[in-house]
Amino acid sequence: MKMWMKPLGSVLIAGSLLVGGAALPASVGIGQAHAAEVTAMNVINVVGKGEVKVTPDVAYLYIGVESNASTASAAQKKTAASVNKLNALLKTDWKIAAKDIETDQFHVSPNYTYSEKDGQSIKDYSAVHVLKVTYRDLDKIGQLLDAASETGANRIQNISFASENPEQYEEQAITKAMTSANVKAAAIAKAAGRTLGAALTISQDDAQAPIVYAEYPMAKMETADMNASTAIEPGEITITTRLTVQYEMK
Numbered sequence: 001m002k003m004w005m006k007p008l009g010s011v012l013i014a015g016s017l018l019v020g021g022a023a024l025p026a027s028v029g030i031g032q033a034h035a036a037e038v039t040a041m042n043v044i045n046v047v048g049k050g051e052v053k054v055t056p057d058v059a060y061l062y063i064g065v066e067s068n069a070s071t072a073s074a075a076q077k078k079t080a081a082s083v084n085k086l087n088a089l090l091k092t093d094w095k096i097a098a099k100d101i102e103t104d105q106f107h108v109s110p111n112y113t114y115s116e117k118d119g120q121s122i123k124d125y126s127a128v129h130v131l132k133v134t135y136r137d138l139d140k141i142g143q144l145l146d147a148a149s150e151t152g153a154n155r156i157q158n159i160s161f162a163s164e165n166p167e168q169y170e171e172q173a174i175t176k177a178m179t180s181a182n183v184k185a186a187a188i189a190k191a192a193g194r195t196l197g198a199a200l201t202i203s204q205d206d207a208q209a210p211i212v213y214a215e216y217p218m219a220k221m222e223t224a225d226m227n228a229s230t231a232i233e234p235g236e237i238t239i240t241t242r243l244t245v246q247y248e249m250k
Contacts, residue, residue, distance in 0.1 A: 045245070047181070065128070079127040185247045
């Protein structure tokens with residue numbers, strides 16, 4: 001959190017001064033407390049929000065393979081073979097750098113069945129391996145997903161869109177947040193029959209770029225027109241920041 005602060009002259013309390021080398025009487029302490037209460041009554045605290053809508057420039061694709069087999073080892077080997085093909089597709093055909101491909105999840109687990117006669121027993125095993133792929137050519141995401149599906153990917157879990165450098169929009173968001181805070185504080189002061197003074201303290205929440213998720217289950221893609229390609233629309237994302245501002249009220 002970032003903080004800016006301006007000293008408030010009216011907060012200075014005479015009771016803190018020394019007279020003739022000796023502290024003022026204890027009754028001055030009461031005066032200090034009263035002055036502090038008066039000061040607290042003469043400030044306004046508001047929260048201003050700033051938003052900037054931008055076109056995303058990066059997508060995170062979660063593409064994986066799930067295989068079933070009678071043993072855990074067999075399921076794992078089946079999944080590994082398909083993931084190796086998927087990796088080759090991404091790196092060779094789609095020229096995606098190795099640093100932009102990473103394992104997001106991997107697990108092997110039993111699947112159970114139940115009968116009144118035998119109770120619970122293991123039916124088979126599932127092996128799941130999901131890759132997180134960072135991809136920047138957003139116009140071709142649909143084609144990439146189609147190619148991955150044809151290669152053996154049967155778990156396309158979701159797609160998230162974002163801005164890789166949201167800091168470049170932070171100044172715009174801060175300006176809008178400060179304008180919002182000024183408008184709110186001025187309205188409050190006017191309603192109270194007072195006038196708005198200077199901003200005394202400002203604290204900023206970190207700028208945020210919410211990730212926009214879009215899910216594209218494989219089941220839906222498989223039932224679509226086989227001659228049609230998958231269409232993915234990135235839309236816009238919103239960069240937001242909040243400022244908590246304390247103003248003097250005159």
